[in-house]
Amino acid sequence: MPDPSQTPKLQLVDVHKSFGPKRVLAGVNLDVMPGESLVIIGGSGTGKSVTLKCMLGILKPEKGQVLIDGAPLAEVDSEAFLNDFGMLFQGGALFDSLTVWQNVAFRLRRKPFSLSKKEARERAIAKLARVGLGAETADLFPAELSGGMQKRVGLARAIATDPHVIFFDEPTAGLDPIMAGVINDLIRELVTEMGATAVTITHDMTTVRTVADDVAMLHDGLVRWHGPVADMDTATDPYLDQFIHGRATGPIAAIR
Structure with missing residues (x-):
């Protein structure tokens, strides 16, 4: 488990973000410790994706700060930061015109990694093996793969550079329950194995x-509850209780 005395790997301090008159984040405070796997939950439109984009620097808050290892994101070397994270996108986001191995090795062929074609292909095949795909898939195109296989390729690409931070955007979206379980188990194994800091929205x-x-x-632009997953089922927060049990009535329905 992460050492609570450490500086957070990622930190949001009183982050506000609006789009015109629509307030999405209204003072989000969140710490993600090194080596921790944090999952952000909430209903549709509650700000999960916006929070993730603020962490990545894609969106700039109107108020508050995003800190990386204790330093404001604006002061961090953006290229170094971008090279130190991996991302599994909700829809896979594979390049249709590239083969599987070229998708996995996309960043490996570019600076600062700059691997040769042979080295990049070998690394890609090794990462594909780690997510349960054989070398025979390397020269296929994404359109020739099932949805579950495409998700595995996306996961292999996310870990290709051995990043210290990995973001997962709705990792099981569009998958059947069995394949979703496989992907969840893979994510848990990989994050633990790599010692990476992980942020998942789902x-x-x-x-x-x-x-x-x-x-x-x-919910409603604020973190309503934050704690260990083991405490989730016994927590007394009414927003969390309603959400995790899927109840139609409660404070969330009242606000809507």
Whole structure:
């Protein structure tokens, strides 16, 4: 488990973000410790994706700060930061015109990694093997793969550079329950094996229970509850209770 005395790997301090008159984040405070797997939950439109984009520097908050290893994101070497994280996108986001191995090795062929074609292909095949795909898939195109295989390729690409931080955006979206379970188990294994800091956004409670060390629930632009996944079921927060049990009535329905 992460050492609580450490400086957070990622930290949001009083982060506000709006789009015109629509307030999405209204003072989000969140710490992600080194080596921790944090899962952010909440209903659609509660700000999960916006929070992730603020962490990545894609969106700039109107107020508050995003810190990386204790330093403001604006002061961090953006190229070094970008080279130190991996990302599994919700829809896979594979390049249709590239083969599987070229997708996995996409960043490896570019600075600062700059591997040769042979080295990059070998690394890609090794990462594909780690997510359960054989070398025979390396020269296929994404269109020739099932949805579950495409998700595995996306996962192999996310870990290709052995990043210290990995982001997962709805990792089981569009998968059947069995394949979703396989992907969840793979994520848990890989994050633990690599010692990486992980941030996942999802509304899938099976993903939460498999992947999370800590859970943060967003609602109405604020973190309503944040704590260890083991404490989630006994927590008394009414927002969390309603969400994790899928109840139609409660404070969330009242606000809507």
